[in-house]
Structures are given as structure tokens and as C-alpha cells.
Amino acid sequence: MEKATIKDVADLAGVSPSSVSRSLRGVGGVSAATTERIRAAAESLGYTVSPAAYRLATGRTGTVAVVMPYLTRWFFAELLGGAEAVVREAGLDLLLYHLGDTEIRQRYFSSGILRKRVDGVLLATLALSDPEIHALRSLDVPVCMAGTEVDGFSSVCIDDVSSARRAVQHLVNLGHERIAIIAGDPREPMHFTVPPRRRDGYLAALKAAGLPAGPDLEAQGAFTVEGGEEATVDLLARDVLPTAIFAECDEMAFGALRVLGRVGLRVPEDMSVVGFDNHPMASYFGLTTVAQDVAEQGRMIAWHLVRSAQGNGAKPVRLRAPTHLIVRATTGAPTRRTARAILAGRQPAVAGAKSDSARRSSRPARANGHDPLTRPPMARPAGNKRLATTKEKKG
Amino acid sequence: MEKATIKDVADLAGVSPSSVSRSLRGVGGVSAATTERIRAAAESLGYTVSPAAYRLATGRTGTVAVVMPYLTRWFFAELLGGAEAVVREAGLDLLLYHLGDTEIRQRYFSSGILRKRVDGVLLATLALSDPEIHALRSLDVPVCMAGTEVDGFSSVCIDDVSSARRAVQHLVNLGHERIAIIAGDPREPMHFTVPPRRRDGYLAALKAAGLPAGPDLEAQGAFTVEGGEEATVDLLARDVLPTAIFAECDEMAFGALRVLGRVGLRVPEDMSVVGFDNHPMASYFGLTTVAQDVAEQGRMIAWHLVRSAQGNGAKPVRLRAPTHLIVRATTGAPTRRTARAILAGRQPAVAGAKSDSARRSSRPARANGHDPLTRPPMARPAGNKRLATTKEKKG
DNA sequence: CTGAAAGCGCTTACAG
DNA sequence: CTGAAAGCGCTTACAG
Numbered sequence A, B: 001m002e003k004a005t006i007k008d009v010a011d012l013a014g015v016s017p018s019s020v021s022r023s024l025r026g027v028g029g030v031s032a033a034t035t036e037r038i039r040a041a042a043e044s045l046g047y048t049v050s051p052a053a054y055r056l057a058t059g060r061t062g063t064v065a066v067v068m069p070y071l072t073r074w075f076f077a078e079l080l081g082g083a084e085a086v087v088r089e090a091g092l093d094l095l096l097y098h099l100g101d102t103e104i105r106q107r108y109f110s111s112g113i114l115r116k117r118v119d120g121v122l123l124a125t126l127a128l129s130d131p132e133i134h135a136l137r138s139l140d141v142p143v144c145m146a147g148t149e150v151d152g153f154s155s156v157c158i159d160d161v162s163s164a165r166r167a168v169q170h171l172v173n174l175g176h177e178r179i180a181i182i183a184g185d186p187r188e189p190m191h192f193t194v195p196p197r198r199r200d201g202y203l204a205a206l207k208a209a210g211l212p213a214g215p216d217l218e219a220q221g222a223f224t225v226e227g228g229e230e231a232t233v234d235l236l237a238r239d240v241l242p243t244a245i246f247a248e249c250d251e252m253a254f255g256a257l258r259v260l261g262r263v264g265l266r267v268p269e270d271m272s273v274v275g276f277d278n279h280p281m282a283s284y285f286g287l288t289t290v291a292q293d294v295a296e297q298g299r300m301i302a303w304h305l306v307r308s309a310q311g312n313g314a315k316p317v318r319l320r321a322p323t324h325l326i327v328r329a330t331t332g333a334p335t336r337r338t339a340r341a342i343l344a345g346r347q348p349a350v351a352g353a354k355s356d357s358a359r360r361s362s363r364p365a366r367a368n369g370h371d372p373l374t375r376p377p378m379a380r381p382a383g384n385k386r387l388a389t390t391k392e393k394k395g
Numbered sequence C, D: 001c002t003g004a005a006a007g008c009g010c011t012t013a014c015a016g
Helices: A005-011 A017-027 A032-045 A051-058 A074-089 A102-110 A130-136 A161-176 A195-207 A225-236 A249-262 A293-308 A339-348 A349-352 B008-012 B016-025 B032-045 B052-059 B074-089 B104-112 B130-137 B162-175 B194-209 B224-238 B251-262 B294-309 B341-344 B350-352 B356-360
Strands: A063-070 A092-098 A120-124 A143-145 A155-156 A179-183 A218-220 A242-246 A272-274 A289-292 A318-321 A323-325 B063-068 B091-100 B122-126 B143-146 B153-160 B179-183 B218-220 B244-247 B272-274 B289-292 B318-320 B321-326
Touching: A005 A017, A017 A032, A063 A074, A063 A293, A074 A092, A074 A120, A074 A293, A092 B074, A102 A130, A120 A349, A130 B074, A143 A293, A155 A161, A155 A293, A161 A179, A161 A195, A161 A242, A161 A272, A161 A289, A179 A195, A179 A225, A179 A249, A218 A225, A225 A242, A225 A249, A242 A249, A249 A272, A293 A318, B008 B016, B008 B032, B016 B032, B063 B074, B063 B244, B063 B294, B074 B091, B074 B122, B074 B294, B104 B130, B104 B194, B122 B294, B143 B294, B153 B162, B153 B294, B162 B179, B162 B194, B162 B244, B162 B272, B162 B289, B162 B321, B179 B194, B179 B224, B179 B251, B179 B272, B179 B318, B218 B224, B218 B272, B224 B251, B244 B251, B294 B318
Parallel strands: A063 A092, A063 A120, A120 A143, A143 A155, A155 A318, A179 A218, A179 A242, A242 A272, B063 B091, B063 B122, B122 B143, B143 B153, B153 B318, B179 B218, B179 B244, B244 B272
Antiparallel strands: A092 B091, A289 A323, B289 B321
8 A cells, every 4th residue: 555645535535635634633623524534534545644744844743862871771771661651652753862972972962953853852861061961952842861950951860869878877777887889980981970979878878977988998880790890809908898888889789799709708797788779680689779760760751751842831840759778688787707807717818809819719609698598687688588589569 | 043944055055955955965966166155054054954854855764663572671772772873873763662562563563654754664573473564564664673584574683593502512512411491481472482492492402412301391481580580490399300401591590590599509510501692691690601792683684774774785684693602600510419319418398499498498598600619621611710800702 | 067846745824 | 614825844857
């Protein structure tokens, strides 16, 4: 079947294209009888409005752009999934842009290419430069952000500061006094805005508790598993060891668990670990973490974007998504034995963890802290009740 | 700045819109002098061609659709990432559709809504029903598939059968004689095509080696970590236990490792495990697996789609992406002690693994098989040479 | 090499 | 309630 046009439908129904357009759009002013005839004609012809013609005539594109710095990372994939559902439900098209480096990004924003192409833009967690923000503003379409707040744009965020603070407070409450952080690399090319906020929460909790903070207790982890491993190796080579580690994201916590297992430190007996995000693998590891529903955030902001793109109530809003601490099995009260003493008694040297020789030690690696069967009283694992399934319930 | 039109540019350059169009499109027939004047005018006005007008005039949309059954699963996110890069590089727009259930999907395909909207469609691993295939064909635009082969459409696939066979052959070569499989659920709503092919490879290897196969050695895992856990619990409750497990995907292998660790079976001494995909976490677990480069597959097929969508050499092709076995630390020769004997000596009963009581056993969980320090001679771990980073080199 | 004109398929005041 | 007409911003034969 060839592509039917509005004229074909009009001819078949014996009316003018105007009437077809009116009736199909449901703007009223068409008698019930003609409406029905038109509907039947359109259906029999398999008629669909040409998006190009519609857009040209109305100036509205029926399209939103979703701009992502990463497509494969958990957070962004979840966000995209949530947003897509809402956008499609609204009958709009979703144009996907993976905008890696700043240069590409700015070229895109300022080229105006988006302006004629979309009715709205959804940007995921990017710290934007001033020229970029300016370019976005002059796009002259509603812009929404996820994970970042910018004046004049709507956004959805979690409260990274207070959430991180709560996670660290959990460690404080367990009795930890030397709490290290595995932080995101501040020189991250993507200008991630999240890491510094989570670090602020960490620092706030320490300060409130009168606990020490500083470079001795910080390591960089790049927000990846490997980065978490490197950071942990780094931490374990410090003069004084922590009794607990707060990782700014779960992936880094996974890396920490691996290294701790390798060097023979038990989790949580010898070292507590807290992550952030409740990554799908977190329950696998029994990781204590801060949970956020990222897909829901995608839905929230996409819903707002759709409304704005359709011209309704375009006042910028700042949406807050909730988080909650999930205590599983990687956190517990510190034991009297320090990690240093344990390592000293078992390993040639902590520094040895960096070399191949550590791996040839005769000690078998320990479990990575999941499902520790002896658990200190204060650690209340949520979930993990059954062996076969480990899905957490919300809330 | 208001949106400049071609007329604005023409006026500023003192020429006709025709010339502006010709010169900007680079179709020739415009003097160098005018071309330059036009270019300058366009630039000073920040002119961009209106996609809607262009599409209406030419009938070409400059857009491709990418249709995905999942957005957040590793495989699909990787594929999307690879495809996006190529599509954007080609200057085309990427319309994203997350089409969950069959009903929604078919409605979309047959509505013709895509026909007027895109110049090409890329479908990710979906087993399509005949009506769906018919609807796709009548779309009248090139359709490319990733992970599935359909007559008349271009596609990119790995050889699931021979890759799975090779993985299982690796187990056979190590001396395993009872090799179980954790397979994808055949009633999967998405009509996944991959699981049966990987199972075929598994069966072929067993048959060639004259080893037993059958229901006793099969369990369903749903292609998720939790599914892998359940399947492993199931396998461990069988009358006769395997000495090795082939999981059709890495996520299920992760689940297997977790359960094995919990019940006290060492990997690979007591049980070997092979996965499939080389998921980013595979190296973390030291998992022996079949590696495929999914992003590359996305690039390959997207490149072909772009060419087809632009009308060049539209003959359907069947692209094959390579795979390679990565032997890490979860596979080794079977020991004389059977898993059954080990379990019998250590646990109240295998069935106990299903109940909470197993978790309260006084035995600590074992390491999940990564970095086993005693390793049988035939297992040659690739990578894992250094502690801090575990990235594999290709090839 | 350049321009006038038609046409792509719609929507939307404007008349009736 | 209905239709004729203009217009959205381009491209592309068709003349010159």
C-alpha cells in the first residue's frame, strides 16, 4: 500500500481535506455523520498523518531530545528507560543523543539544530559550562535536567548531600571513628556534579560527630569497579587504616569488597563498607547502600518535560526524589582488632597487596562480605531472607 | 535570535532561495563567489535547514528508528551505544523505541507510523512473529536486525551455537563428564532467540564427546542473576550432581557463583562455571566466559543501516561478529571428590540450601571462585595479572 | 550559473 | 458544519 495522504481520505469520504484534518484532530466543528465517514475512510486507507507536513504546518515537532553522557552506565540506562516510557505514552518521539565530550556537546546545543528539531530537551547529569547553558537557553524550548540543578530549568534530583550524610551517620552510629571515603575523581572529564555533593554529605556527618576527616581518609575511585579497587588498595597502604569505607557509588563499593576479600579482611568484621545507589548487583553482594529509584526520576522529569513541551504550565520546577538507606550485610560495629593488626599478622605487608606476590600468598581469599553469618547486632540486613531471590522491596 | 529561513539567507546574500539550497547542499552548479557569499550569510544568520521542510520536500526523513526490547540490560545498552555513535556520525537522527510486549510492538510496526517517520529501522534481538515480519516488510524501508536473522533483512549475529559449543568443549577438555546447563526460560515473553541456540551448542559439544545430556542436567535461569541462583539451587538438589555448569549468560553465572559460595562449594575445585558474554563484571568474578563485542556489533549493523537508508547498495547482508573464549579462574579439572560427597560432608542436606537455615550454618561462605590461588594446570586465567585493574585485552 | 514556479502534505484562519 | 485558500520552509525539475 502506498502512503495515503489527507487528500486520499478526503476524496474517499467525499469531503474536503480541511474537514478530514479537523475531524481527525478532534478539534470539533464536524458533524457526527461526517466524522464517522472520515474515520472509516482513514482506517480503510491505513492513513497516518505525515509528521513532516504536520510539523511544517504547525511549527511543533512532537519530539523531545534526551541527551546523555553515557548510555551503558546503570544510572543513565535506568533514567532513559523511565523517560522513554513517559515520552512514548504521551505520543511524542524521542530523539536520543549521546553527547560525550564538552566540545561536541556545545556544538550541538549552539548549532540551533535542536531548536528546529525538538519541542523540549532532557539532559542527564552534566555539569554545564556557562556557554553551554547560554546555548541551551537560546534554544528557546523547555529544558529539563536530571541530577543537576540550573537556574531557569526544571530538574529532578535526589538530595545527595543528606543521603550521603545519612549513610555515613549509619557508620558513625555503629561506632566507627575512622571512616574513609572513596570519592569520584574531581577531574572527571564529564564534570559530574554528583561526587562533590556526596562528599559534602560525608564531611558533614564526620564533622557533626567530631570525627577526623582529611586527605588521609580519601581516595579517588572514578565511579567504576576498577577505580574502587585501586582506591581501596590505596587506602590500605595508608599509615593509619580506617575501620569503614563509604563509597560514593556502588560500583566502587564492589571494587572495595573485592580487594578486601583478596587481602583477607572480613566484611564487616574487619571493615565495613557502604555504597550508594542500590545498583542491581548491590543485593547480590549484601551491600549496605543508599537506594534511589532512577527510573522513577526519569518518569518524573519526562512527565514534566512533556507538559512543558506541549506548552502547559511551563514554570520551572525542582523535583526531589526520595532515597532510603538499605542496611544489608556489609556494615557492622568495628571490632577491637584493627585492620592494621589483622593485615600485619596475615600479610607480608599491606603494600604487598599491590604486587603479584600477594596473590600467591597461601591464604585463600575470603568471602566478599556478602552473607556473613556472624553479624553484629546493629546491622539489620533488609532483604536477603531467601537464598534463591534477593529482590528488595521498596520503601 | 529568531529562526532564520532560507529566504532570509537568500535576501542577505542577494540571491534566490534556489541558489542557497543548491550551494548549501553542495550539489554544484553554483559559482564559487556566490557560494561564499551564501555561506557567509548563512553563518551570520545562524541558519539551519528546517528538518520538517526538508523532509516534506524530499520525502526523506534523515532518521532511523532503533527498537529495543530492553534499555537497561547490558547487551542492549551496549548495542544502542554502538549504533548511536554511527548514526550520529552519519548525521542522521536516532528515534528510540522501547517496545516491550508483542502487542505494542505489532501495533507500532503495522500502524505505518514508522513508515512516514524513518528511513530505516534497527531491531534488537527479538524473535518476530509472522505478522510482525509482514508488517515490517510493508514498512517499505530497510530493516536491520541485531541478534536475529530473518530472510530479506540484514543482520549481525555472533555464532551462538559454535561459541557455546566451544565453551562447553573447554569443560570437556578439562575432563568434565557431567556438565549442566543453566538455560534461558523458553517461555520468555520476549521470545528471545538466543537461548535455544546456545543450548544447541551445549548439546552439540556433549554429543560429540559422547557425554550424557538431558533434563537432569538442565535448569531454567531467565537470563538474570536471580534466575541463575534459583537454577543453581535447583541443580544442587538433583540426584546426581554435575561437576561443571555452563550458564547461557554471565548474569546467570554470577548467580551460580553466589549459590556455590554459600553452600560451601569451591570454584573451580568442586565445581567449574562457564558464562557467556563477557559482561563487564565477568572479570571481577574471574569468570571464564565467551567474549563478544556488542558495541562493535551495534556499529557494524548501524553502519549498514545508514548505507541502506541512504539508498546505497541495499542488498541484505548477514554479518558475523567474532567471539572468543576467555579462560579465567572459574574453570578447572574436576577433582576426584564429587560435589555430592563434599556437600554431604559439610551441609545438613543440599535441599537445605533452599531454606533459611542454611544461612545460619556455622560455616562461613567461601570465596566466589575469583582469584583461586590454587589452580589446576589446565585453567589458564587470562588477565587478572594485577590486583588493581582487571581489564582484559582483546583477542 | 541562476531564478521562478510548482509541489511536498498538512493546518488554520477566513468565509460562507 | 463545511470548503477554498494561504502558508509552513524547503527542493527540484524547468527555463533561461
